[in-house]
Amino acid sequence: MEAIYEKLLKENYAEILFEDLINGKTKRTGDGVLVCCPFHDDNDPSFHISFNEPVYYCFGCGKTGNWIQYLEETREMTSYEAIKFLAGEAGIELNSNWTKELQEKELVQQMLNEANEFYKVNFKDLGEEIIKKYAKHRGFTEETIEKFQIGYAPVRNNALYNHLIKIGYAPEDVLKTGLFIKQKNDNITDHFQGRITYPYLKFGKPVYFIAGITKETPKWDKSKYKKLLVHSEDMNYVSPYVQNNTFYCEDMIYKSDTIFITEGVTDCITLNQYGYPSISPVTVKFRKEDYGKLAKLLKDKTVYICNDNEENKSGQHIGFEGAKETAKELLKKGILAKIILLPHPSIIQNYQEDRENVQN
Numbered sequence: 255m256e257a258i259y260e261k262l263l264k265e266n267y268a269e270i271l272f273e274d275l276i277n278g279k280t281k282r283t284g285d286g287v288l289v290c291c292p293f294h295d296d297n298d299p300s301f302h303i304s305f306n307e308p309v310y311y312c313f314g315c316g317k318t319g320n321w322i323q324y325l326e327e328t329r330e331m332t333s334y335e336a337i338k339f340l341a342g343e344a345g346i347e348l349n350s351n352w353t354k355e356l357q358e359k360e361l362v363q364q365m366l367n368e369a370n371e372f373y374k375v376n377f378k379d380l381g382e383e384i385i386k387k388y389a390k391h392r393g394f395t396e397e398t399i400e401k402f403q404i405g406y407a408p409v410r411n412n413a414l415y416n417h418l419i420k421i422g423y424a425p426e427d428v429l430k431t432g433l434f435i436k437q438k439n440d441n442i443t444d445h446f447q448g449r450i451t452y453p454y455l456k457f458g459k460p461v462y463f464i465a466g467i468t469k470e471t472p473k474w475d476k477s478k479y480k481k482l483l484v485h486s487e488d489m490n491y492v493s494p495y496v497q498n499n500t501f502y503c504e505d506m507i508y509k510s511d512t513i514f515i516t517e518g519v520t521d522c523i524t525l526n527q528y529g530y531p532s533i534s535p536v537t538v539k540f541r542k543e544d545y546g547k548l549a550k551l552l553k554d555k556t557v558y559i560c561n562d563n564e565e566n567k568s569g570q571h572i573g574f575e576g577a578k579e580t581a582k583e584l585l586k587k588g589i590l591a592k593i594i595l596l597p598h599p600s601i602i603q604n605y606q607e608d609r610e611n612v613q614n
């Protein structure tokens with residue numbers, strides 16, 4: 255699909271709106287620039303303009319949106335006027351497809367927002383006792399659960415589906431989110447059931463999800479972690495605007511010069527909780543196609559890769575091998591990348607046993 259939306263906005267803001275935006279200090283980041291926020295009193299640049307994505311996000315006041323919304327608010331234009339203005343400035347001829355694309359992208363984002371809210375409410379509904387147990391097991395604080403918007407997908411075939419329909423979305427639109435499986439007999443079921451949900455937040459908005467297994471996950475659904483569905487030949491009902499191209503916790507690393515890379519979601523949250531900005535590929539290494547974007551994000555930063563260091567059943571250290579590959583790719587792109595070798599879990603276990611023995 256020709257993404258006129260991206261084309262329109264990406265080509266535009268830098269040339270047309272930059273002059274509006276730069277008043278005061280600026281600071282380069284990996285994939286964009288920070289300027290003083292036009293929406294709040296800001297001396298330390300916290301308004302992030304991305305070079306890759308047609309959106310802005312303020313780390314100070316949380317204001318986020320695309321450049322159409324920006325013009326609507328700052329110049330009191332209607333969205334049609336804003337689009338016409340941007341297209342005109344960029345020399346892009348609008349065709350009849352653009353409205354459809356624009357609407358679909360916004361619609362998908364709205365439904366992902368609603369799904370995320372639904373998961374958060376259902377997490378709270380698990381009750382204090384279960385939440386405390388989960389938080390203790392993971393070492394998360396209450397603020398962390400809130401900040402990383404951890405949620406829960408209930409164990410019902412159509413819990414989220416029915417919720418989205420109930421609040422007014424059409425069945426054929428709901429399927430576009432990648433949150434549902436449409437079977438050959440046209441039965442529709444929730445993709446995540448009985449799982450802890452972790453949204454990938456991009457400029458404060460949930461753009462992708464991964465969900466971890468719990469004791470409640472149905473028996474047929476065995477994978478430890480499961481990701482959101484994306485558009486493919488078999489899944490052509492999923493919108494192409496649902497994309498797995500954001501790194502987990504990407505929002506956390508813009509302002510720091512030292513970045514950590516972890517293997518798993520929960521390790522990533524833990525490091526961020528303790529003030530070490532981290533992202534995660536949610537596996538041992540990044541995909542080949544990710545290194546270009548990764549290098550832009552990590553430009554001029556020092557990177558520490560801290561994968562797990564345990565042996566799998568065939569005696570391989572896949573965490574360490576993955577870390578070496580990431581380091582090699584980053585070094586090739588001129589980024590200082592170091593590997594942190596974590597102690598083998600059995601050593602930690604032994605320490606624990608030793609301590610218990612001493613205490614006894």
Ligand SMILES: [Zn+2]
Nearest residue numbers: 291294312315
């Ligand atoms: Zn602001």
